[in-house]
Amino acid sequence: MKKILTTLAFLLILTSPFAASASTTSFSPATVSVTPGQSFSVSVYVDPQETDYTAKVALSYPAGLLSVSSFSFASGWLPLSQPGYDSVDNAAGIIIKTAGYSGGFSSTKLFGTVTFTAKAAGTAVIAPTGSTQILDANNTNTFTSGGRASVSISAPQAIPVVAVPVAKPNTGTAANPSRTPLAPVKKATAHVQVISEIASSSATTTAQGTTTPVLSETAAAAGGSTREISLSLSVVAVIVSFGFGILIGKRQGIRS
Numbered sequence: 001m002k003k004i005l006t007t008l009a010f011l012l013i014l015t016s017p018f019a020a021s022a023s024t025t026s027f028s029p030a031t032v033s034v035t036p037g038q039s040f041s042v043s044v045y046v047d048p049q050e051t052d053y054t055a056k057v058a059l060s061y062p063a064g065l066l067s068v069s070s071f072s073f074a075s076g077w078l079p080l081s082q083p084g085y086d087s088v089d090n091a092a093g094i095i096i097k098t099a100g101y102s103g104g105f106s107s108t109k110l111f112g113t114v115t116f117t118a119k120a121a122g123t124a125v126i127a128p129t130g131s132t133q134i135l136d137a138n139n140t141n142t143f144t145s146g147g148r149a150s151v152s153i154s155a156p157q158a159i160p161v162v163a164v165p166v167a168k169p170n171t172g173t174a175a176n177p178s179r180t181p182l183a184p185v186k187k188a189t190a191h192v193q194v195i196s197e198i199a200s201s202s203a204t205t206t207a208q209g210t211t212t213p214v215l216s217e218t219a220a221a222a223g224g225s226t227r228e229i230s231l232s233l234s235v236v237a238v239i240v241s242f243g244f245g246i247l248i249g250k251r252q253g254i255r256s
Helices: 002-015 187-207 212-221 227-255
Strands: 023-028 031-034 039-047 052-060 066-073 077-079 087-089 094-105 109-118 122-128 133-136 143-146 149-153
């Protein structure tokens, strides 16, 4: 008789609502990778394992790494906005949200979506606290455990600096910048050489009484000088002829 009563008691415990209850919570996505200053959202799900009616979800997160920006309930939930059941404390790293589901829910339901902002580099874990409750029709808490969300916050990588070649200064002329300027013609040297030849030739030919042929031959030897050089030659020839004319006149006057 004792064995029969013990067996019945054991079966009663196994089939009781309390023993069958094992409500849980979960996150999606369960892993997140962001950079400081970036925002991201995590969906919170409740899995009742039986018909439940109310969910109070309390989540903890590292306040130095994350802050809650917003929370929105999924459709079908009736939020309970009372002290102790609806709060966000970014200084302590705790968010609490509570709501009832009309008619109850017996399958996994999306409870709501939390939006966080990453504050600094590091690894943050979002997890339910012991204050989380999932209540059945008898107002009994059926919550047993919950999953976690891991957030990897990495500092942005530095952009490598690429050396840009510096363009060389343009040495072209103002009229044609794309061409390299030609070397300047040494006009002064050419002028001096031509004048010296003219003076020497003029002195020789003037003493013989002829000047024009010498000038023509010298100009031809210069290889077709420009108008400027021709003008210079003419002026020099006149000056030299004039000078030698005066010198000859003085000599004749002395002789007479």
